[in-house]
Amino acid sequence: MSETDNKPTLGRKPLGLKRSVEAGEVKQTFSHGRTNKVVVEVKRRKIIGKPGEAAAESRVEAPVEAPAPAPAASAPVAPPPPRRPAVPAGETPQERVARLQREAEEDRLRLAEENRRREQDERLRALEEEKRRAEENRKVAEPAVEAAQPEAEPAAPETSEAAAVAAPEADHAADAAVETDAPVEETEAEAAPAPRRFTPVKRPEPIVRKPEPAAPAAAAAAAPAATAATAPARRSDAAPSGGGNAGAGAGAAKKGAPPPRSAPDRDRKGGDRRQSGKLTVTRALNDDEGARARSLAALKRAREKERRAHFGGMSQPREKQVRDVVVPEAITVAELANRMAEKAADLVKSLFKLGMMVTVNQTIDQDTAELLVEEFGHNIQRVSDNDVDIDSAADVDAEDTLQARPPVVTIMGHVDHGKTSLLDALRGTDVVRGEAGGITQHMGAYQIKTKGGDLVTFLDTPGHAAFTQMRMRGANVTDIVVLVVAADDGIMPQTIEAINHTKAAGVPMIVAINKCDKHEANPQKVRERLLEHEIVVEEMSGDVQDVEVSAKTGKGLDELIEKILLQAELLELKANPDREAEATVIEAKLDKGKGPLATVLVNRGTLKVGDILVVGTESGRVRAMLDDKGRQVKVAPPSMPVEVLGIGGVPMAGDKLTVVDSEQRAREVSSWRQEQATAKRTATAPASLDTMFSALADKAKVIEYPVVVKADVQGSTEAIVAALHALSNDEIKVRVLNSGVGAITETDVTLAAASGAPIIGFNVRPNAKAREQIEKTKTSMMYYDIIYELTAEVAKQMAGIWGPERIETVVGRAEVKQVFPAGKRDKAAGLLVVEGFIRKGLAARLTRQDVIVSATTIASLRRFKDDVDEVRAGLECGVVLADTNDIKPGDHLELFEISHRERTIG
Numbered sequence: 006m007s008e009t010d011n012k013p014t015l016g017r018k019p020l021g022l023k024r025s026v027e028a029g030e031v032k033q034t035f036s037h038g039r040t041n042k043v044v045v046e047v048k049r050r051k052i053i054g055k056p057g058e059a060a061a062e063s064r065v066e067a068p069v070e071a072p073a074p075a076p077a078a079s080a081p082v083a084p085p086p087p088r089r090p091a092v093p094a095g096e097t098p099q100e101r102v103a104r105l106q107r108e109a110e111e112d113r114l115r116l117a118e119e120n121r122r123r124e125q126d127e128r129l130r131a132l133e134e135e136k137r138r139a140e141e142n143r144k145v146a147e148p149a150v151e152a153a154q155p156e157a158e159p160a161a162p163e164t165s166e167a168a169a170v171a172a173p174e175a176d177h178a179a180d181a182a183v184e185t186d187a188p189v190e191e192t193e194a195e196a197a198p199a200p201r202r203f204t205p206v207k208r209p210e211p212i213v214r215k216p217e218p219a220a221p222a223a224a225a226a227a228a229p230a231a232t233a234a235t236a237p238a239r240r241s242d243a244a245p246s247g248g249g250n251a252g253a254g255a256g257a258a259k260k261g262a263p264p265p266r267s268a269p270d271r272d273r274k275g276g277d278r279r280q281s282g283k284l285t286v287t288r289a290l291n292d293d294e295g296a297r298a299r300s301l302a303a304l305k306r307a308r309e310k311e312r313r314a315h316f317g318g319m320s321q322p323r324e325k326q327v328r329d330v331v332v333p334e335a336i337t338v339a340e341l342a343n344r345m346a347e348k349a350a351d352l353v354k355s356l357f358k359l360g361m362m363v364t365v366n367q368t369i370d371q372d373t374a375e376l377l378v379e380e381f382g383h384n385i386q387r388v389s390d391n392d393v394d395i396d397s398a399a400d401v402d403a404e405d406t407l408q409a410r411p412p413v414v415t416i417m418g419h420v421d422h423g424k425t426s427l428l429d430a431l432r433g434t435d436v437v438r439g440e441a442g443g444i445t446q447h448m449g450a451y452q453i454k455t456k457g458g459d460l461v462t463f464l465d466t467p468g469h470a471a472f473t474q475m476r477m478r479g480a481n482v483t484d485i486v487v488l489v490v491a492a493d494d495g496i497m498p499q500t501i502e503a504i505n506h507t508k509a510a511g512v513p514m515i516v517a518i519n520k521c522d523k524h525e526a527n528p529q530k531v532r533e534r535l536l537e538h539e540i541v542v543e544e545m546s547g548d549v550q551d552v553e554v555s556a557k558t559g560k561g562l563d564e565l566i567e568k569i570l571l572q573a574e575l576l577e578l579k580a581n582p583d584r585e586a587e588a589t590v591i592e593a594k595l596d597k598g599k600g601p602l603a604t605v606l607v608n609r610g611t612l613k614v615g616d617i618l619v620v621g622t623e624s625g626r627v628r629a630m631l632d633d634k635g636r637q638v639k640v641a642p643p644s645m646p647v648e649v650l651g652i653g654g655v656p657m658a659g660d661k662l663t664v665v666d667s668e669q670r671a672r673e674v675s676s677w678r679q680e681q682a683t684a685k686r687t688a689t690a691p692a693s694l695d696t697m698f699s700a701l702a703d704k705a706k707v708i709e710y711p712v713v714v715k716a717d718v719q720g721s722t723e724a725i726v727a728a729l730h731a732l733s734n735d736e737i738k739v740r741v742l743n744s745g746v747g748a749i750t751e752t753d754v755t756l757a758a759a760s761g762a763p764i765i766g767f768n769v770r771p772n773a774k775a776r777e778q779i780e781k782t783k784t785s786m787m788y789y790d791i792i793y794e795l796t797a798e799v800a801k802q803m804a805g806i807w808g809p810e811r812i813e814t815v816v817g818r819a820e821v822k823q824v825f826p827a828g829k830r831d832k833a834a835g836l837l838v839v840e841g842f843i844r845k846g847l848a849a850r851l852t853r854q855d856v857i858v859s860a861t862t863i864a865s866l867r868r869f870k871d872d873v874d875e876v877r878a879g880l881e882c883g884v885v886l887a888d889t890n891d892i893k894p895g896d897h898l899e900l901f902e903i904s905h906r907e908r909t910i911g
């Protein structure tokens with residue numbers, strides 16, 4: 006930008022910052038290579054500062070055609086930029102940046118103020134010009150009007166044109182009266198000699214100042230007239246009468262921009278600035294030259310004070326709100342305070358007055374809570390646990406809504422007796438071959454259609470000892486149990502366990518004697534052995550159905566199905582399919598792609614895609630359902646096993662799934678259940694001194710073997726944890742730091758690494774991040790896919806930690822006959838070897854009247870002043886014992902050898 010830009014031209018250039026401002030950029034450099042660019046605008050101080058040049062500039066700004074005396078005289082000279090303090094010598098880059106920012110901000114504000122002032126001046130000049138022209142027009146028009154209407158309408162000047170003239174005049178007069186001082190008044194007097202039609206009006210500016218002696222009174226008197234005439238005039242005639250400049254001026258006037266203040270005015274007010282009401286940035290910056298502008302921080306403080314005063318004033322008369330407080334059977338003080346929207350400390354104080362010393366985290370009962378709620382003026386709403394949780398037992402379906410449903414049959418038996426093979430044969434599939442180690446490790450759920458078109462749901466349970474929980478669950482969700490006993494193997498431990506589970510669940514049993522194709526098969530022996538467990542089969546004139554089958558040849562399978570259907574008919578299995586579904590989780594896992602998956606068995610109602618559900622401590626919405634063959638299904642009627650997608654987390658096998666009507670209800674129930682589960686987990690057993698000391702003693706003695714367990718399905722996790730706990734004994738205990746379902750994650754590795762624990766992965770592998778972490782922390786990993794290999798290996802490792810077993814073998818005994826000094830400090834004992842032998846270096850226990858005095862070793866052994874290695878029974882010798890001189894005649898010495906043996910666990 007050059008100076009010539011400001012020279013007058015025919016058309017006025019729009020006003021803008023560019024005209025008098027130079028903009029530049031300051032690059033700030035911070036630590037870590039960060040930079041920031043700050044735009045710095047600089048006013049050319051040289052030009053504005055000199056009075057002569059200022060006048061020239063004012064002339065430039067004046068309208069070209071203005072014949073009136075140059076209003077330059079009235080143009081306020083822009084204040085010179087404040088003198089910057091000298092740059093301090095030891096200024097740091099940060100300080101420099103801060104200074105530059107501050108200066109830039111100051112410049113910007115000053116510039117804005119100057120622009121505003123210049124606009125104001127232009128507006129004034131435009132008004133002057135307009136007024137002058139209007140006056141001229143009037144002078145020209147008046148004789149003509151007078152000629153046309155001699156004396157009839159002397160009020161005619163009150164036309165819109167006249168109003169248009171009056172408007173700027175009034176505006177200007179008001180402005181002049183309020184804001185300008187001597188020079189402006191002089192200019193006005195010269196420029197507008199016409200008689201005044203309005204008295205200047207004082208603007209309703211919120212400025213507190215001492216009024217000029219005469220002006221305000223006159224202004225106040227004329228105010229209504231001036232505003233009444235001004236408003237329509239501005240709207241209708243401002244543009245046509247004033248041309249471009251006048252229009253702009255009127256526009257500016259319309260916006261009501263605050264009028265500029267003259268220097269003396271400012272000086273007058275400078276002293277009482279703080280008391281003068283609202284402090285604007287303009288005022289702050291236009292203060293006395295050289296005086297410091299009010300800092301931003303000060304402005305902020307003032308605003309904050311104002312705000313506080315505002316809110317403080319409001320909070321006092323606020324009325325207390327009475328709330329309905331939902332109180333369960335037990336609630337913590339903090340939670341109650343939260344529900345009452347009161348301060349926990351106040352509640353504690355009240356309880357203190359009631360004689361109860363409690364902390365905010367302590368739980369109080371419902372009655373105590375009621376006292377508090379009433380004391381604080383709220384209403385209590387007592388709820389019991391059942392009000393929150395879903396009580397499906399209370400929700401009984403009417404008899405007429407029930408319809409026949411397929412039977413649920415659980416196949417149980419000892420490991421490798423052919424359960425999966427039998428099921429495969431029934432389904433026409435081949436699950437056995439896919440199983441690791443040939444054993445079932447999950448619970449499988451399948452539905453088959455018989456030749457007659459009947460549906461039967463089968464649950465396959467694992468036979469291995471570790472899966473007790475799964476077998477128990479299987480027995481609990483089923484209608485009928487098929488006990489598979491291999492004819493060649495007979496009754497085995499898990500066969501007995503299955504019998505007990507079945508009896509406990511109170512469900513009917515059908516015995517399938519399998520592997521009857523084998524030549525060593527002895528079904529009769531199986532029947533007889535079953536008698537020992539009070540199972541009397543039909544063949545033995547009992548009421549338990551039995552059937553000889555062969556999964557291999559398919560023998561007896563139809564008969565088995567027949568018997569199942571017969572049994573089901575006797576049970577009259579029914580459920581209401583037309584209601585919200587209820588189901589039981591058979592198995593649950595975390596799938597990498599699908600998220601949490603749960604295999605559920607619908608107990609009643611029909612589960613549909615889109616249903617909102619609560620399952621254990623989790624909630625969710627059924628996104629999709631897959632049947633046992635992996636096909637998508639939209640609905641699952643009673644007795645159908647389906648895999649459900651869309652649950653928020655992995656539920657526990659055995660959890661109940663319930664469909665609820667809203668997501669809010671689902672969340673409410675699941676979070677309540679989560680709270681309960683947490684409370685249960687963190688609940689501590691009542692402490693007594695006895696239990697405390699025994700726990701401490703245990704801690705000191707027992708070696709811990711920490712592990713982290715991750716498995717593919719929830720049932721396996723449970724089984725592994727149970728199996729590991731079973732390996733613990735009084736001296737070494739397995740401590741499962743964490744167990745879960747799904748891939749081994751970074752969190753698992755971090756946890757394991759912190760305790761030096763190995764991670765046991767059952768059918769799962771670590772993810773990429775976890776692998777990195779494993780490398781870094783050198784965490785020991787143990788991967789398995791067969792549970793008995795896992796337990797065997799862990800048992801071996803535990804034995805290794807435990808250390809080899811120390812075995813003491815007593816090899817001799819001796820009696821102390823006499824004691825005599827040996828050397829300066831030691832004592833020697835004269836012994837008679839009574840039994841076995843004594844040898845140098847052997848471990849020995851010195852006993853006095855059968856109480857152990859010391860455990861030591863034979864430091865030296867002599868016979869007749871000669872050092873010897875060994876002395877046999879019946880001979881006398883002299884010994885010095887290591888680390889002890891507490892020897893007396895009559896003491897006995899027991900000599901033993903120590904050996905170590907590898908230990909085994911399990």
Ligand SMILES: Nc1nc2c(ncn2[C@@H]2O[C@H](COP(=O)(O)OP(=O)(O)OP(=O)(O)O)[C@@H](O)[C@H]2O)c(=O)[nH]1
Nearest residue numbers: 420421422423424425426444445468520555556557
């Ligand atoms: N000869 C003969 N072999 C059978 C028969 N049924 C199963 N087997 C074999 O017995 C072995 C074990 O069969 P599984 O079906 O895996 O036994 P399981 O009871 O399911 O075993 P877990 O699920 O691990 O408890 C397999 O090698 C089968 O081939 C049968 O009727 N006859």
